[in-house]
Amino acid sequence: MARLSLDDYAESADRAGSADRATGAAGATGAEEGGVRIDDPGYLVGVPDEFQRLWTPHRMVYIQHGQQPGEDDCPFCVAPSMSDEDALIVARGKHAYALLNLFPYNSGHLLVCPYRHIAQYDEATPEEVAEIGSLTQTAMRVIREVSKNDGFNLGMNQGAIAGAGIAAHLHQHIVPRWAQDANFLPIIAKTKALPQLLGEVRAAIADAWPKDDA
Template identity: 35%
Template structure:
């Protein structure tokens, strides 16, 4: 197996100011804010929400985040776990409908050594993948190519969530809500 070293990423990991617009946990702040579109919150359920990643690996890179502020998966109640799992399933469906990927990478970074930048509030990454979606740019030029604007991706994914059974949209600036 080949390894690609990316030492420039350590600057981002060790940065002092994680998010200057947020006091405390960024995920807790986004869960409480009303400006869903501006904050890239695309869907909400009783115990979780879906946020498009501001620094995506691929178009449609989303995170399914429980409202509960914990980095320990075992601290979620059965109700929170079920809600998180159901919203993940809806996320796969919405991304499939909106973007037609060839597959997905999905997972949690739990604990200090797992490589996640926000370890105190667990979240599941869901990354759409297409055959041949990796190229030489990140390796040779320290450049990630994102082929679609986040706002355009938001619209596509929001519409796909809104088309699902049980979805409601309070107004055009809000995330899709599931009861």
């Protein structure tokens, strides 16, 4: 007896539901469709309903591998001590580095941080300022090459009152933007639709990053 594919499952479930509604039967016990038992729990598990499922098993990596530091740890101080893959770092400089935002607004949302634990931009040394700027420029060129985006939002939120999520450690946002990339989801459902997993985005940007700038 052949197993059902996902398409077969959907079609059979729809036919089974239609048959039940037409006959008023509670189930199609013993029914067969094309030689496949559509009521066998080995092939059809559960009852179809109107809900869509958003499966996110990739989120387990944050729980199992500790990508979120403890409450008393600064994530931007911890990240450089981790591997590039685990910390989502795309490039390391002498005074600053670039990594993906763990909670991106759009795919490719990068942060540029100094290694030093400073909070305000005016606390940065000239060398740190220069490298933050250089990494930002390179990031823009690489993201544009990889993602074919139409524009960017660049900015720093200085202090919690100004919206900084991690106010104690300076970081600059680089957010790629596409025409019509905003829709009802963030407004109505507080949800962003992201087409790629973070690991895939990190690999693509890191691979395209100029090696003499890394």
